[in-house]
Every structure is written in C-alpha cells, then in structure tokens.
Amino acid sequence: MATAAPDPGAAQPDAVPVSPSPGANLMAVTFRIRRFDPEAAAEAFWQDFRVEIDPKERVLDALHSIKGEQDGSLTFRRSCAHGICGSDAMRINGRNRLACKALVKDLSPQRPVVVEPLKGLTVLKDLVVDMEPFFQAYRDMLPFLVTSGNEPTRERLQSPAQRARFDDTTKCILCAACTSSCPVFWNDGQYFGPAAIVGAHRFIFDSRDEAGERRLEILNDNHGVWRCRTIFNCTDACPRGIQVTKAIQEVKQALVTRRL
C-alpha cells in the first residue's frame, strides 16, 4: 500500500504481495519514491511503497510491481530491462544507476530504498526527465565519422590496436547517468558534460576519422573539457563500466599536445 511521506525516514506502510517467482525468498522492502505530476500539484513529494520482492530482482521489477498493482500513475521510462537501451537511469540511494541493473539485495533493502529522478535535468513527471539538453550536447560534438576523398571500394583498414584505442568509449548507451552525476554539470547547465565528451572521444581517437581537430576546438570552449574537475562521479556512475574520467583526461591531453 502506498502512503505519502513528507521526507525520507517517515512512514511504515503495509506490505502488498506481488506475484513471486517459484522458490523465491521474498522480503518486504520499502521504496521511497520522489513523485511529481505538474498536472496535479506544483510541488514534488516523497511517497513510500512497500512491496514483497525477491531481493535478487531488479529495482525495475519493483517499479513495475508498484505501477501494476498499487499506483498506475507512477511514471518512468524503460525498455530493454537489461542495461543496454539506457532508458531507466535514475538516482537510487543517492547514486545514479540503471533501475534494470540495480539488484534490490545490493541496496541495503532493510532500510527504505530511495528512488529519485536524475539530477540536473528538468523533471517532467515522477522519474522522467527532459533529455533534450543532454542529447543536444551530444549532437554538438559532431558524433559521426568524418572523412574526405573518395570512398574505398572495400572497408577502410584498421588494425586491432587502432580499433582498441577507442573501444571503451564505443560502449556508451547515452543513458545520462554520468552527466547527471557531475557536480559541475549541476551548477553549469552549459557544460557539455561527460557523456558528450565520451561521444567526442570515440571519434577523436578513431584512426579513420579526420575531424579530431574540429572536435577538440569545440571542447576547448569555456564550457568544454576544462570544466572537468576530475571528481570521478561519472566513472562511478557509468553502468557500462566506461573509464569516463580517463577518457576526458585523454581529450585534455590531446588538446595540450595536439597529438591524437
């Protein structure tokens, strides 16, 4: 059952059963969720939901059970449910994660699990934020291969070592967990943010690409890489395990040495 909670640490609602998988060890867990519906009220508020859940299940499973069985108006984005589409990044117990990769057992479920929308992006409803500024920063990086001259008949050649040079940053799923974990981004909405720099890195260090200099110039801007304070929040937040801070440092270094 759902109860309104003025702030984290208040209510103790009743448990509501969800359909368990056979043989599961169920546990009653409270999810304390930041709610906001501008059509209903001007202010956001905390609401507690208690669910019986197998702790090996995902936070996304808990959100689905709340939506399906307690409150259909709970709103969040999701699609693939296994960490590859990037839809369900949110702040869980104060850290940005994908709800589909966060298992309940890893979140100290004896205490309420706190779920909030990503920080630094406008909240549209409940856990849904406006992704447009985030994608705009990505688009600003010329995130596509730029080449000149005639196209080769067959594939462009690239050695395994050249391919490995930018492998890490090809993993990005544009979930915004890194960018919205960055204190610089929270305070300076113009900062491109880690994800956009990762997107630039993926092409700057691709041996086939010819627009590295142009991207470096974009990132030399006063809202570019120099705003990074090497806080490492982004690296911790990345659900794909990308060494985000390292990638940003490599871009800074390329700017200093102008050597790709």
Place this chain on the structure above:
Amino acid sequence: MEYGQTRQLRQVHTYDTVIVGAGGAGMRAAIEAAPRCRTAVLSKLYPTRSHTGAAQGGMAAALANVEEDNWEWHTFDTIKGGDYLVDQDAAEILAKEAIDSVLDLEKMGLPFNRTPDGTIDQRRFGGHSRDHGEAPVRRSCYAADRTGHMILQTLYQNCLKLGVEFFDEYYVLDQLLTEVGGVRHSAGVVAYRLATGELHVFRAKSVIYASGGCGKFFKVTSNAHTLTGDGQAAVYRRGLPLEDMEFFQFHPTGIWRMGILLTEGARGEGGILRNTHGERFMEKYAPVMKDLASRDVVSRAIYTEIREGRGCGPEGDHVYLDLTHLPHEQLDAKLPDITEFARTYLGIEPYTDPIPIQPTAHYAMGGIPTTVHGEVLADNTAVVPGLYAAGEVACVSVHGANRLGTNSLLDINVFGRRAGLAAAAYAATAALPELPEDPAGWVERRIEGLREATGSERVAVLRAELQETLDANVMVFRTEQTIGAALAKLAELRGRYAEVSVQDKGRRFNTDLLEAVELGNLLELAEVMAACALARRESRGGHYREDFPHRDDVHFMRHSMAYREVAADGTESVRIDYKPVVQTRYQPMERTY
C-alpha cells in the same frame, strides 16, 4: 468537453515520407529517404533506446575475409534454415546485398572487430555453413558482443549527420487509408505524443513501418517491454493481412527464468551446451553442426533434455551454457557484455561456472507481408500504394519458418535501405493523398475511452495472464489441445480487456494509458498467432506440432495470410488464407544439421 479539448490540441503535419520506428530498419530507411524527400521519423522511444541495440552476435555477410565463402552458400543456408518456407528470390537479394550492407556500415563508421591485417573480422554462427552444410563457416561480422548496439549508434549518428527530422516519443496508433479509384492508398498515420497527450496526424505520400516485433506477449522473452506489435496491429485492424504469424523463434540461450539473451556467438566462440550429466547433448541431435545447429533445432533439443529428466537444477528446468574452457582473454575481448550479464543477474562467474539457460521468445519471423522493395501487400499480389514495411515488423519473407542468427541485423539493413529508396521514389511522383474524414477520430475514441473507463480489470493482471498462457501453450512444443486452450483463454482475456481501466487520468507522460493500448495490440496479435498455429497441421522450423511432427510440403509449403474479419454483429475472427512460396533453384530437402 473532453473530446472538444483534444480536438483543439490536434496538429496536422505533412511530409513526403513518414517512417514509424527508429531502430535499425527505420533509421537505415531514413538515411536513404531523407536526402531524397521530406522525411519524418516517428518513434515511441528515443532512437537509441530501440531494441536493435540489444542484438549481440553479428551481421552475416559472405565477405570471405577469413576463409572461403560466397553469397550463394549464404542463400542456401538461409533457405534451409527457414525450412524451405523462405521466398528464394528474397533470400538471394539478402545474401547478395549483405556484402555491400556491411561495407556501407563500416564506411559510416561502425567499429567492427578487425583481423590482424585490418579487415573486418568474422566468426561462426548457427546454421551458417561452407558449401551447403559441409562445416561451420566464419560469416558473422561483429563488434564484440554488442554488434546491434554499434549498428544502432552508427545509424543514429549518420541520421544526425544528415539532419534527419525525428519526432521522439510519438506513439503511432493508427494507419490511415484512403480509397482512390477503388484501391486503398496509404494516407498517413495518427500518433499520440507521450509528453503532452496530444494527437498528431501525419499526412504523407509514403509511410514505412519499421516498428519492430511483438515478443512481449510471451513471459520468458529477450524482447524489450516496448515490443508490443504496434505496427502489425495498426495495419491488421485496417483489414490488411499478416503473414506467417505462427512462426516465432525461441532462442536457445536466454538467462534462466529472466529470458535475457546470451548470444549464439558464445557458441560460435566455442561455448558448449551441457545437461545435468555434463554431456554435450547437441552431438546427438546435430552431429555435424552440434551446438551451432539452427535455433529451432537447438531449442527443441534443450526442451527434450529437460522433459526426459536431464535438465539441471533442483527442478531440472534448465541446461547449462559452458564457457569455462575458453581463455579469459577471449571471453573479455569477444563476449564482455554477456559474461557481465551472468555476473550481474545470476551472481555467476562464467570463467569458472556454467551459466543456467533456457529457450527465450526472441523473434517474429512473420509480420506485414511485403515485396522485395518493402511494398506492403493488400492480398497475395496487390500492393497498397504508398505503404512500406521493413525489419522485424515485416515478412518479405527471408526468414521463412526459422531465422538464422545474424540474418536479422542483415535484414534491417538490406530491406530498410530498399524500403527507404522505394518510398522516396514513390513520393517523388505520387500526389499527396487526401486524408479520410475525421482522421484522428478512431484514436481519439480509443484513447478517451480508456482514460474514462471505470471497469475493474487491470492491465498488469491481464498481461501476466496472457504471457503465462502463451508460454504454457504456444511455445516450443504445440498441439491442437494446447493451442485450443490458448485460444479459449485469449477469448476470455479479450472480453475482460473491454473492462480495463487506467488509474492515471492525466495527459502528460501517461504510460499507464500507453500500456493499456499496447496490451490491446498484444491480445490481437496473440490471437492471430494462435489461430495460424492451429491451422498449420505440420511441423516446420520454429512451429513444432507434436500431433503433426513432420513437415508436410504437399499441404503446407505455403505462407499463411491472416485477415481480420468483423461479422455483422460485431464479432471478430481471424480468416486464414495462403500464399505460394517463391522457389527458384533450391528443391526442399530433409533438414539435418
């Protein structure tokens, strides 16, 4: 007035070509259409969220970069893999154009894995063989085990480069048709904007459906929550046929109970399936290709092992995918994502422990029937002018009764491109069609009806019952009895669906309402699948009838064509017709691996 309010908010857009869906097929089509005509891409998700991104193992093309290969062998494997229900002219196009499709993606920037001499690396995959079944061949071009992710990213990046116009989080609910001289033409689509609840009418000379599959009617599935057959349902409701809907692929290696996909590339890299005695059981079922037999064969073998008491675990309800004999460096370099899935979701270390797996509902071979140019068929021969489809939503048919692994990433690129070219060529000469009267009326009544409904049924409950019934009755093994049970349950569920209400009555981001609409689509398509499965009294590819365990080429070497019929009293039924298979050079043979 609720209705009046919505009507005021309605907007009409006019384009040459509208593409529904921004996965691989939709964006590949956009890359062709956008430079040639005014094009809009509508997607219910942000483009990079599309399920193409979940494809792992690779994209088939006979590049012959690492060993001898050619497109004719690939054509044969595709036809044999599809149990001879494949249209052979289409399979030939698929295999021939595969080579340029892969090279195009490389030129667009796709970071394929490389051979030591810098060309695109290739690996083995199920059902792909040298010289007509002699031995496995390295034909799959790949980027680690995130090939689909890299294809989706690369196509999105190239759409940005071309300035393609996207309408993100616009959910298409209806296909508009206008009759001109007795022939139904496509006139556009009606979309619901998720952020605001507004209805948008898109009037267009050509419409391309590239909206993906419908696997969410199963419970254990590799499919995203959003794969709810929206495109198939939109055209089916308007009286257009769906082809071969009884053919659904169950991928052998889903994570036990969760259904998350573990790529066939794991077996391509040397992974082995084992039963509870540790036996490599595929040697019994497919002596040549073993673990790399085609997917329907492997999925049936797994369930046979389980049924005969050789399954693993306390309930004996799964088998193991064993990667423990492979070098750690190989797993890290070639299969990093799926090994991480095992660690994250099962707490298992694949270096040292085998991974529990079971078949998972994966791919719809059937869909909206098209020609090899992506033109949608109104019956066995006539096309619907201005209407196109490509990718999983479509049925060309290149996959027949069972799709080979790596042929779907290929399909979206080859036929996405073809549909984009054909739709743009059509738009260059066609007149802008008139919209039907009150174009958004049907959608408006549906949306407002759901929003205002006060019935006692809940979407989540009906969806769970739908999924359980299909898993139990219409999965890897089917009989007349189980399919009949599913149809009876589906009739009950459709009755109860009329009593569904949503709790969220708002307009902004009303995902409660959206899920109710999606459930309606799933129920409709599940009935089509079950009806076609009941009528096909044979076993072929992914459709296995225990009561008719053999392929019957005399009676069933033909495509099913399902039409929605509405009787005078309003009752709906599925009418099934048949369409001949196109055969060119390959005579049906017994299918062994």
